[in-house]
Amino acid sequence: MNNKLYTQFVGSCSLVLFAFLGYVVKFYPVWIQPFDQVITNGVRSLYPTWNPFFLWITKFANPSTIVVLFLALLFVLIYGKRYAEAAWFSLGVIGxxxxxxxxxxxxxxxxxxxLEHLVTEHSYSFPSGHSTASMVLYGTLIFFVALFIQNTYLKRGVQVLLxxxxxxxxxxxIYLGVHFPSDIVGGFSLGLGWLLLTYPxxxxxxFVWRFKNKQL
Structure with missing residues (x-):
C-alpha cells in the first residue's frame, strides 16, 4: 500500500508540474524565459559538433519509429498472453x-x-511530443524489464540505460532547435504522471488476469 501511495503521489506531483508549466506558458511566458535560455545555451554549446549524434537520437521518438516499436512490443505481449501489459501499454502510447x-x-x-531548426516540425511546441512519447514508451519498458530479465544487476542496468x-x-x-526546455519538462511530466498514476x-x-488464467 505504501508503494502504491508513493507512486501515485509522485505521479500527481508530475501532473501538477505539467499543469503549472502549462499555465505559465499560456499566460506568463516571460517568467520561464530565464530557465529556457540557460538550459538552451548549455545544450546548444555542443553545436555543431554533436549534430550527427542528436539527429540520430531524436529519430527514436519520431512518430514512425514509435509506431513500429509499439506494434512490435504489442505483438510480443499478446503472443505471450500478457493482456494486462498490452492494454496498459496501448492506452499510454495511443491515448x-x-x-x-x-x-x-x-x-x-x-x-x-x-533558433535554426535542424529538423522540420509543423505543430506547436508545448508539450514536446517526442518527450511525451519517449517517456510513455521507453518508460513503460522500464517497468516491463522485470518481466523478461530476472538477473537483478542486468535488470537495473537496462532500466538505467532506458x-x-x-x-x-x-x-x-533542444539541441535541434525545435523545443524550449520547458516543452521537454512538460512532455516528460505528462508522460511520467500517466505512468505512475496508472501503474497500480x-x-x-x-493480478486479475493471472487469477483467471489459473482458474482456467
Whole structure:
C-alpha cells in the first residue's frame, strides 16, 4: 500500500508540474524565459559538433519509429498472453502520446523557438511530443524489464540505460532547435504522471488476469 501511495503521489506531483508549466506558458511566458535560455545555451554549446549524434537520437521518438516499436512490443505481449501489459501499454502510447498530446498542443499554441531548426516540425511546441512519447514508451519498458530479465544487476542496468535514453531524446529536441526546455519538462511530466498514476491499476489488472488464467 505504501508503494502504491508513493507512486501515485509522485505521479500527481508530475501532473501538477505539467499543469503549472502549462499555465505559465499560456499566460506568463516571460517568467520561464530565464530557465529556457540557460538550459538552451548549455545544450546548444555542443553545436555543431554533436549534430550527427542528436539527429540520430531524436529519430527514436519520431512518430514512425514509435509506431513500429509499439506494434512490435504489442505483438510480443499478446503472443505471450500478457493482456494486462498490452492494454496498459496501448492506452499510454495511443491515448496519451498519440491523441492527448497533439490535442493539448492546440490549447497552448506555443510557437517553437526562433533558433535554426535542424529538423522540420509543423505543430506547436508545448508539450514536446517526442518527450511525451519517449517517456510513455521507453518508460513503460522500464517497468516491463522485470518481466523478461530476472538477473537483478542486468535488470537495473537496462532500466538505467532506458532512463538515460529518455533524457537524451529530450536533449536532442533542444539541441535541434525545435523545443524550449520547458516543452521537454512538460512532455516528460505528462508522460511520467500517466505512468505512475496508472501503474497500480495495471498491477491490479495483471493480478486479475493471472487469477483467471489459473482458474482456467
Amino acid at each position: 496519451i502520446a498519440g491523441i492527448f498530446n497533439p490535442l493539448i498542443k492546440l490549447l497552448f499554441m506555443r510557437e517553437r523557438p526562433t 532512463g538515460i535514453w529518455i533524457v537524451l531524446i529530450g536533449m536532442s529536441r 491499476y495495471y498491477q491490479k489488472q495483471r
